[in-house]
Amino acid sequence: TYVVTENCVACKYTDCVEVCPVDCFYEGENFLVIHPDECIDCGVCEPECPADAIRPDTEPDMEKWVEFNRKYSEIW
Numbered sequence: 421t422y423v424v425t426e427n428c429v430a431c432k433y434t435d436c437v438e439v440c441p442v443d444c445f446y447e448g449e450n451f452l453v454i455h456p457d458e459c460i461d462c463g464v465c466e467p468e469c470p471a472d473a474i475r476p477d478t479e480p481d482m483e484k485w486v487e488f489n490r491k492y493s494e495i496w
């Protein structure tokens with residue numbers, strides 16, 4: 421699963437949303453999140469993000485962001 425991290429805050433680009441084949445991006449107050457159960461781990465969004473905010477959850481210290489993405493994508 422890919423997760424959106426802090427560089428996304430106040431980012432005005434939505435290039436990632438447009439390329440996602442399963443539409444699993446959701447909008448928070450001033451950031452986007454990825455629904456962890458809907459993401460198919462294709463990786464297409466990662467290079468599209470100009471803020472470099474999208475990271476694979478396999479990187480170190482991602483627990484906080486995994487939770488954050490889950491929390492805000494399940495509101496909808």
Ligand code: SF4
Binds near residue numbers: 441442462463464
């Ligand atoms: Fe969507 Fe693929 Fe990015 Fe997951 S990795 S959020 S499925 S574009």
